[in-house]
Amino acid sequence: MEVIITPDEVGAYVLASREREIALRTWKLDVEEGGIIRHCRCEKGEECKETGVILLPFDPPYIEKQLLDEITAFRQEYGLPVKKISYYQAFSLSSIPNPISRFTLAGSWKDGKLIDSAQSNFYILYRSKRKV
Numbered sequence: 328m329e330v331i332i333t334p335d336e337v338g339a340y341v342l343a344s345r346e347r348e349i350a351l352r353t354w355k356l357d358v359e360e361g362g363i364i365r366h367c368r369c370e371k372g373e374e375c376k377e378t379g380v381i382l383l384p385f386d387p388p389y390i391e392k393q394l395l396d397e398i399t400a401f402r403q404e405y406g407l408p409v410k411k412i413s414y415y416q417a418f419s420l421s422s423i424p425n426p427i428s429r430f431t432l433a434g435s436w437k438d439g440k441l442i443d444s445a446q447s448n449f450y451i452l453y454r455s456k457r458k459v
Contacts, residue, residue, distance in 0.1 A: 328407050330398055331415045331424050334434020338420050339398050341369075341405045352377065352401050353420070354394055356384065356435050361448035365397070383449045387439045391432050398430070 329340045341350040350369035357364050360381055367378040385393040402412060415424030416433070435441050 328398075328402055328405075328412045329415065330412060330430065331417050331420055332427075332430070332432060333417050333419050333422075334436070336420055337394055337398070337432075339401050341401075341407070350401075350405065352397075354382075354397060356441065356445060357381075358441055358445045358448060361450075361452040362445050363394075381449070381453070383453075384442050384445050386446075387437060387442050390436055390442065391430065394432065394436075395430050 329342060331338045331340070336353055336355040338351060338353045340348055343349050350367065352365065352367045352369075355364050355366075356362075363382040363384050365377060365380045365382060367375045369375055369377075382393075382397075384390055398412075402409070414427045414430050416427045416431075417424040
């Protein structure tokens with residue numbers, strides 16, 4: 328599994344031999360949508376229940392753990408051991424990534440005001456539609 332971390336998005340690629348992509352899951356912080364949008368492109372296609380989900384972002388001190396937990400769940404879904412994960416940092420998902428030693432977020436993922444705005448919009452957009 329290769330995990331590419333950008334200032335706005337995290338992408339986790341499950342690769343087969345010869346670097347052939349089996350699945351891709353991305354997480355993008357979107358203030359207007361009110362959270363972290365999770366998309367999945369895998370063998371399940373449109374039947375995948377993991378795609379299009381909007382997650383309430385955790386507070387800035389905990390958002391790294393939230394995304395690492397998401398990546399761990401994705402890794403476990405494909406039965407990959409921890410030692411099979413490589414982390415990379417890039418300016419965007421299409422730019423050339425640089426290897427890093429551990430999972431570390433930067434950019435908008437660490438911007439407290441953006442996280443607060445996304446959380447507020449999440450509560451406005453989604454909590455009001457739920458029965459309490």
